[in-house]
Amino acid sequence: MSALAEPLDLGPLLDALRGVKWPARERVRAGLPGTHRAAQRGTTGEFTEFRAYRQGDDPRRIDWRLLARSDRAYVRITDERAWWPTWILVDASASMAFPAESVTRRGSGVADARDKWEMTRAVATGLAAVAHATGDPVGLWVASRPDGRRLPPRTRRGTVHAIASALNAVTPSHDAPLAPLLSRVPVGVRVVLITDGLGDDDATLSAVARAGAAGSDVTLVHVVHPFEIEPPAGVWRMVDPELSQVQRAFGTTSRAEYTATFGAWRAEFARRCLAAGARHLEVVCTEEPARAVRRIASSAVRSSA
Amino acid sequence: MTAAYPWVLWGTLFAALAVVAAHLLSISRPPVLSFPTARFAPERTVPSVSRASRPTDVLLMVLRMFAVICAGVAFAGVTFDQSRESVVTLIAVDDMVAADTAVLRRSIGEVVRDAQRDNTPVVGIVSTSGATPMDGLWDAETIATAPINAITGSALTDNNPQRVNTRDPVALSALLLRARRAAPQFASRADSVRLVVLTPARGALREVSDEALRAVRQVWPGRITRRDVALASPSAYVNRARDVVNVRGANDDIVRAAYARWGDLPAVRTRVVRDSLGAADSLAAVNGEAVVDWVARGASNAAAPISKTPTRAVTAVVANGVALVAPLRREKPLLVDSAHHAIVWWIDGAPAAVERHVGAGCIRVVGFAPPAGDALLSVSARGALAALVAKCGAGVASSFATGALTLQDSLARSQQDSILTGNGGLAASRELRASLPGVLSPLTRWLLVAAVALIGIETALSRTRGGSPS
Known part of the structure; x- marks a missing residue:
């Protein structure tokens, strides 16, 4: 990959995501008015029920027509809607820079596949756009070396572009753990982790479990490249970009064993995510980013339904 | 140009081609790819052999080729003798x-x-x-x-x-x-x-x-x-010799060939027995034939021997004034008495063939096997051959002292006849082909020196370049 990735073309992506809703699957904490059903009940939102008047209620909330019909005093109860801050945590370790050009030249049949970092940028930007369109503050935190980039959640105009610009300025390199970032994200918010799971997966999943227990809604987007599922033909000496001491000779005789081992690991990773209380979605780099974003957003709807 | 061993030249050609082919192959390590999922690949070694589009290290290849060619041409015995x-x-x-x-x-x-x-x-x-x-x-x-x-x-x-x-x-x-x-x-x-x-x-x-x-x-x-x-x-055929001298033995028997060769010998009806005498042979002798018991042991096949060096000592038998010098071996001792008289003698005077009268004919016993090779086909053998088919009793008056020439004369005659008889041994197959000279020819010496020099240069060069051509 080049030092600075080519900027994303936001136009087609944002157009494809117009009208996509990303509702919360549970009642959110009370906060500033938003679009998500809040756990707190109030009097200014959508009418939900009548309650008998109690000492101390505001008399102006008494429904006079019901009083006239029933000769009993009732107050109107409504659901409050609040906004839901969304944090997008992005893994920018060296493994996210796959595949390199040398691998792309040798591969076949996956000419249209984006590299993992490009897919990550597109999905992150798309999710930010969807959340921002519903009025939720969106923030970004990139786990990168030497310094992680952090954009606190905002609802102002230009937030999506700022997130896109911040991602364009990052080059995946080194190993950048996600768990410390997740531990510092406020609780009770929506968190999206976009990672390939090849870094500190144990620590990350532990942090995911703690965040879920604390009330945060965590979604883990697992980015996988087709070459990782089916390596290119030939004889290679594979070297882990984050762990240089891990080197393997790969050829025809080891292909079947690799495919089985990697597939088993992916299934196990998904199971562990679910066990930690997070939603797990696998995104292959051949998928359209807009479609992946819709799938992520709709998974919340299905879960809530 | 001639080569003593042309097949060595063909082998040299194939060896040179093999050197070129070896320089077109390279065993190399696989290319390195940065792969995040490398940890999921099993740990095993996978060498790869690839074909190089161009020969690796052309100079080393040329040196090796010429070393092989020089050595091959040297060992092939190439000469440019017009x-x-x-x-x-x-x-x-x-x-x-x-x-x-x-x-x-x-x-x-x-x-x-x-x-x-x-x-x-x-x-x-x-x-x-x-x-x-x-x-x-x-x-x-x-x-x-x-x-x-x-x-x-x-x-x-x-x-x-x-x-x-x-x-x-x-x-x-x-x-x-x-x-x-x-x-x-x-x-x-x-x-x-x-x-x-x-x-x-x-x-x-x-x-x-x-x-x-x-x-x-x-x-x-x-x-x-x-x-x-x-x-x-x-x-026009006249089987005179066949009618007179009958040799009972193999078709390629050397005695048979000798009597066919010297069919003009004065002879009586003679039966030469190459195996063992039987009752019929004795009866024939009684009836007037001359029966010759000529032991068949020893190399009697005219075409079989290919050994140049004879295994017997060169000696001579004398008869009718002619000495046959050849590798002969005394197969059976013979006695001379009142009934037996010698008709062929060894060079030391001992009887080599004796005759015994039986009825109207006689039985002659030969104490030596026919010499190896074609000695019996030489002129020197006529004396002994004639004595064995002569009329019974014709050799009574002759003796070693009166019938034999001096040894020097015998040897002189045998030397004249050496082209055709030699020492009894036939030409070895090796004699009919060129052989490498005992001393290396100048061309061979220079080729070997060149090959050694090229090998030395190649060794030094390959060490400085890290050994293998790949």
Whole structure:
């Protein structure tokens, strides 16, 4: 990959995501008015029920027509809607820079596949756009070396572009753990982790479990490249970009064993995510980013339904 | 250019090609790819052999090639001796059979012309009758310059006293023996000797001639070509020798060949027994025949021996004033008494063959086996052969002292005859092919030095470059 990735073309992506809703699957904490059903009940939102008047209620909330019909005093109860801050945590370790050009030249049949970092940028930007369109503050935190980039959640105009610009300025390199970032994200918010799971997966999943227990809604987007599922033909000496001491000779005789081992690991990773209380979605780099974003957003709807 | 071992040159060519091929292959480590999921690949080694589009390290390849070529050419015995031919031709003429002389001469001329055209000049002619001049066989220059009729006519004249008409196949065996003996002297001027056999063939005669040739083909290293000439009228055959001297033994028995060769010996009805005497043989002796018990042990096959060095001591037997010098072995002791008298003697005076009168005939016992090779076909053997088929009692008056020549005279005669008899051994197959000289030729020396030098340079260069061409 080049030092600075080519900027994303936001136009087609944002157009494809117009009208996509990303509702919360549970009642959110009370906060500033938003679009998500809040756990707190109030009097200014959508009418939900009548309650008998109690000492101390505001008399102006008494429904006079019901009083006239029933000769009993009732107050109107409504659901409050609040906004839901969304944090997008992005893994920018060296493994996210796959595949390199040398691998792309040798591969076949996956000419249209984006590299993992490009897919990550597109999905992150798309999710930010969807959340921002519903009025939720969106923030970004990139786990990168030497310094992680952090954009606190905002609802102002230009937030999506700022997130896109911040991602364009990052080059995946080194190993950048996600768990410390997740531990510092406020609780009770929506968190999206976009990672390939090849870094500190144990620590990350532990942090995911703690965040879920604390009330945060965590979604883990697992980015996988087709070459990782089916390596290119030939004889290679594979070297882990984050762990240089891990080197393997790969050829025809080891292909079947690799495919089985990697597939088993992916299934196990998904199971562990679910066990930690997070939603797990696998995104292959051949998928359209807009479609992946819709799938992520709709998974919340299905879960809530 | 001639090569003593042409197959070495072919091997050198293939070795050089193998050097080039080795430089087109490279065993290399697989390319390195940054792969985040490398940890999921099993740990195993996977070497890869790839074909290089261009030879790796051309200089090393050239050095190795030339080293292989220099060594190969040196060991192949390549010489650039213009005076040495690759193949020469030796003609063997079976003139014991009554072929048309003119046709025979014409056939010889055709062979000479064909040989000159094929660049395999004729270097000599041998015949069954032994009618070539005793001072040497004809050389190629004589054949090339003189008229063909003059050359062939001098040997094949109808008034040759030694020429006897016979259909005995052992005559061809004798001819081939003579050719085999004559060939080594020409091997020094050529790489190999080709034998062309001119022999009449008609009906059954072809079968027996094929049988004789088959035995020689097994031991003759060069090429044998047979050409057929016309036969004269069959009525011209005279089996005089066959009617008089009957040899009971194998078809290729050397004694049989000797009596066919020397069919003009004065002889009575004689039965030469090469196996063991039987009652019929004794009865024949009683009835007036001369029965000769000639032990068959020892190499009696005319075409089999190929060992140059004889295993017996060279000695001599004397009879009728002629000494046969050859590797002979005393097979059985013989006594001379009132009933037995010697007819052939060893050089030390001991009896080599004795005669005993039986009825109207006699039984003769020979105490030595026929010598290996074709010694019996030489002139020196006539004395002993004649004594064994002479009239019974004819040898009583002769003795060692009165009948034998001096040893020096015997040796002088045997030297004259050495071209055709030698020391009893036949030419080894190695003699008919060129052999490496005892001292390396200058060209071979320089080639070996060059090969060693190239190997040294290649070793030093490959070490400085890290060893392997890949």
